[in-house]
Amino acid sequence: MLRAIVTRTIVAVLLWATPTLAEEVVLGLSQDRVSITTNFDGSEILIFGAVKREVPLPRDSQLEVIVTVAGPSLPLTVRRKEKRLGIWVNTDSVEVDRAPSFYAVLTSAPLSEVLDDVEDLRHKISVPRAIRSVGAPSNIQDSMAFTDALIRIKENSDIYQLREGAVELREQTLFKTSVKMPAALTEGDYATRIFLTRDGKVVASYERNIDVQKVGLERWLYELSRGQPLLYGLMSLAIAIGAGWLASSVFRLLRA
Amino acid sequence: MQIYLPIAEVSVNAFLLLGLGGIVGILSGMFGVGGGFLMTPLLFFIGIPPAVAVATEANQIVASSFSGVLAHLKRKTVDLRMGTVLLIGGLMGAALGVVLFNYLKAQGQVDLLVKLCYVVFLGIIGGLMFVESLRAIRNTKSGKPPARKKHNWVHGLPFKMRFRVSGLYISVIPPLLVGVSVGVLAAIMGVGGGFIMVPAMIYLLGMPTKVVVGTSLFQIIFVTAFTTMLHATTNFTVDIVLAVLLLIGGVIGAQIGARIGVKMKAEQLRILLAMMVLAVCGKLALDLLIMPSELYSIGAAGGH
Numbered sequence: 001m002l003r004a005i006v007t008r009t010i011v012a013v014l015l016w017a018t019p020t021l022a023e024e025v026v027l028g029l030s031q032d033r034v035s036i037t038t039n040f041d042g043s044e045i046l047i048f049g050a051v052k053r054e055v056p057l058p059r060d061s062q063l064e065v066i067v068t069v070a071g072p073s074l075p076l077t078v079r080r081k082e083k084r085l086g087i088w089v090n091t092d093s094v095e096v097d098r099a100p101s102f103y104a105v106l107t108s109a110p111l112s113e114v115l116d117d118v119e120d121l122r123h124k125i126s127v128p129r130a131i132r133s134v135g136a137p138s139n140i141q142d143s144m145a146f147t148d149a150l151i152r153i154k155e156n157s158d159i160y161q162l163r164e165g166a167v168e169l170r171e172q173t174l175f176k177t178s179v180k181m182p183a184a185l186t187e188g189d190y191a192t193r194i195f196l197t198r199d200g201k202v203v204a205s206y207e208r209n210i211d212v213q214k215v216g217l218e219r220w221l222y223e224l225s226r227g228q229p230l231l232y233g234l235m236s237l238a239i240a241i242g243a244g245w246l247a248s249s250v251f252r253l254l255r256a
Numbered sequence: 257m258q259i260y261l262p263i264a265e266v267s268v269n270a271f272l273l274l275g276l277g278g279i280v281g282i283l284s285g286m287f288g289v290g291g292g293f294l295m296t297p298l299l300f301f302i303g304i305p306p307a308v309a310v311a312t313e314a315n316q317i318v319a320s321s322f323s324g325v326l327a328h329l330k331r332k333t334v335d336l337r338m339g340t341v342l343l344i345g346g347l348m349g350a351a352l353g354v355v356l357f358n359y360l361k362a363q364g365q366v367d368l369l370v371k372l373c374y375v376v377f378l379g380i381i382g383g384l385m386f387v388e389s390l391r392a393i394r395n396t397k398s399g400k401p402p403a404r405k406k407h408n409w410v411h412g413l414p415f416k417m418r419f420r421v422s423g424l425y426i427s428v429i430p431p432l433l434v435g436v437s438v439g440v441l442a443a444i445m446g447v448g449g450g451f452i453m454v455p456a457m458i459y460l461l462g463m464p465t466k467v468v469v470g471t472s473l474f475q476i477i478f479v480t481a482f483t484t485m486l487h488a489t490t491n492f493t494v495d496i497v498l499a500v501l502l503l504i505g506g507v508i509g510a511q512i513g514a515r516i517g518v519k520m521k522a523e524q525l526r527i528l529l530a531m532m533v534l535a536v537c538g539k540l541a542l543d544l545l546i547m548p549s550e551l552y553s554i555g556a557a558g559g560h
Contacts, residue, residue: 036260040267041258078555081552088543153554183260184265222263230485230489232488233489235496236499237481245326247323248511
């Protein structure tokens with residue numbers, strides 16, 4: 001009886017002990033909401049933090065930090081043009097299930113060194129892993145080319161960013177970096193994830209959301225266009241007619 | 257100055273939009289075209305999503321056409337009766353066009369068809385107008401009297417009606433048909449249809465060039481107002497902030513354009529319009545023929 005209790009206690013202690021990580025992230029954000037106002041022109045968010053440790057610093061491995069920021073995901077279609085009868089037309093298309101509307105990966109060293117493939121697959125960290133594509137229709141053999149094109153186009157406009165070495169790490173304890181968010185932002189929760197890695201393995205992770213929202217006039221117009229589309233349409237027309245009439249009367253006065 | 261557009265969800269330079277609106281407004285007042293066929297590609301180019309560009313453009317055209325019509329009404333160069341007949345045809349055509357558009361969309365390749373339509377129509381219309389107005393200019397220089405209006409099959413049709421402002425006494429069937437076909441094309445291509453309407457009125461109906469501009473604008477107001485409401489209620493893609501920026505430039509431009517138009521000779525107006533139409537046609541044709549630098553494009557899922 002006593003033995004059973006002792007065993008159970010030991011098991012319980014072990015179970016309780018396992019989730020305690022050797023290293024943990026304590027995070028700070030310069031702002032956890034981004035307000036899109038009429039003159040919104042992009043935003044830079046400072047992400048900083050410290051590594052809390054309850055065990056001595058391991059000697060044999062180097063700590064690395066990966067920070068990712070992901071905007072809300074949307075399904076997309078990627079189309080490819082081909083020459084048919086002398087003109088360029090869209091022929092094949094591949095549906096991408098989910099692609100983030102914004103995605104930034106910031107690391108303290110080259111990504112291939114700080115993260116191995118298995119861990120990448122598990123946590124979906126690198127840009128290609130963040131996109132989910134269920135597979136192309138059977139008539140398309142090179143579906144990878146479509147996802148590559150998606151990443152290429154988004155990277156060219158800074159919507160997808162991979163910035164290796166952008167995370168500053170001091171004494172394996174303090175880290176900081178900043179994410180530049182473009183002016184063309186979609187509303188929603190931007191998941192910010194921090195990963196601590198050792199030898200390519202994730203040893204700790206932390207997640208927090210940055211809330212991106214339209215405010216003021218932007219919010220009001222957006223809500224109106226969705227909630228009261230008829231009123232919104234009539235308002236647009238009224239503004240158009242009013243402006244046309246105003247310009248005409250002003251010009252008439254100028255000539256008189 | 258950067259402005260964030262609430263529906264398009266992009267940030268753009270306000271002065272750039274004011275300028276674009278102004279230039280397209282001038283063309284609108286001068287030639288009686290809405291300018292959608294110029295503005296829509298320009299908006300794509302500065303990064304506005306296509307669906308928002310097409311819908312918002314319609315709203316801006318309402319403003320610049322209204323401003324232009326008021327300027328023309330003062331000069332009595334709007335044939336309201338002809339405009340109404342064209343409009344009735346236009347609305348019937350637009351309804352037909354939406355049905356046709358949905359059918360084509362189900363078949364795929366609607367984009368290609370729209371582009372080919374553009375190239376073929378713009379090419380034919382622009383080319384014919386260019387040759388004709390060049391000849392007219394040469395004739396006036398050499399002192400030859402302009403050719404008299406010929407009586408053709410158009411004048412043999414029933415249901416005749418008198419259009420005083422245009423100085424015409426013709427059957428209502430040809431204007432109705434012109435209205436219908438422009439309405440169909442407008443619905444498919446997502447434009448007001450002025451650049452097809454104007455030449456059709458000059459050459460098919462034999463209306464005087466000066467009256468054509470005002471009458472075309474009159475008819476465009478209603479077609480684009482209808483389109484705006486349709487987009488606002490079904491696709492939620494009208495961006496009012498973008499529209500306001502464009503239409504401030506647009507209404508001022510339209511007033512200036514209408515005044516420039518009055519000072520110019522009819523042949524000069526026609527040849528300029530012909531050149532503009534040909535330029536747009538050439539650009540679209542090149543897009544189809546030259547290998548694009550990026551073969552892939554990203555679109556909303558399931559959409560066209």
